Amino acid sequence: MLEVTPMAAEVINELTSQSSATTDDVGLRFALAAEQNSQAALELSLSEPVDGDEVVTADAGAKVIMEPAAAQYLEDKVLDVRQDSEGNPAFAIARQDQPT
Secondary structure, rough: EEEEEEHHHHHHHHHHHOOOOOOOOOOEEEEEEOOOOOEEEEEEEEEEOOOOOOEEEEEHOOEEEEOHHHHHHHHEEEEEEEEEOOOOOEEEEEOOOOOO
């Protein structure tokens, strides 16, 4: 199952609190896009779960919603946050057996 670090949970909570949604079911949603160069491409959005989605609730109530193919791809991964080249938070995905 996808592991969500405390830092990633904090960023997800910040994003969902800024969304215009009126429900607490909104989370960070992963969908698997068409594969490019034999690598999986993940699409991120803020939304509510739909039938068939897998939901992981992390620290402080942060929700990660995954459509079935994305859930299968992410089952042995860790979702973390790192800083991009401009110092902004960016989600990073690593295998669970590697340090994050």
